[in-house]
Amino acid sequence: AQKITQTQPGMFVQEKEAVTLDCTYDTSDQSYGLFWYKQPSSGEMIFLIYQGSYDEQNATEGRYSLNFQKARKSANLVISASQLGDSAMYFCAMREPRSTGNQFYFGTGTSLTVIP
């Protein structure tokens, strides 16, 4: 089974609008971390936001927030007030420190295009 599932290969959003990128995960560990990365066409993977399995509040970092629904095993990324520079691939990732240590599991990614 896939550890991380991103079901939206491509998304479009109007500039200044909000957009939600979906991510569901599969783990039997109690302790895990969820991460979102942005990868522009230049190639660098940029860390955006982190959510821990024990965190009771949804993570926020500037225009990025994470809609964490533990019972549904979902960790959707919300980008508010989209900008043209937000056009990129977005990857959701998970770490299970107890069972797989350093290893990150990545989803297949969502390509976001912001339309002026």
Next chain:
Amino acid sequence: DTEVTQTPKHLVMGMTNKKSLKCEQHMGHRAMYWYKQKAKKPPELMFVYSYEKLSINESVPSRFSPECPNSSLLNLHLHALQPEDSALYLCASSQQGPSSGERETQYFGPGTRLLVL
């Protein structure tokens, strides 16, 4: 400062060449990673070094040879590559501390775009 640097940015090599990719971090991180990424795909883990020792080798062909000379540096030596090895090679590092746990974040470098002819 969350900077990981990689050189070169671009590399073109023939199938008989020997070349090396370099990665450096000065964040005091003790885990370093090599990933291979094909276009429009997620990164695939190749190697993990933890405290300068190879801890994970994801069944990578022997034409890729990693080296960790010290805690800040990570090399990937390339020899007799195939055209299908053309990809973006990403280096990453993470803290690897006793308190990091599930929160341990990997920070990536800008990558080396490799073309094998």
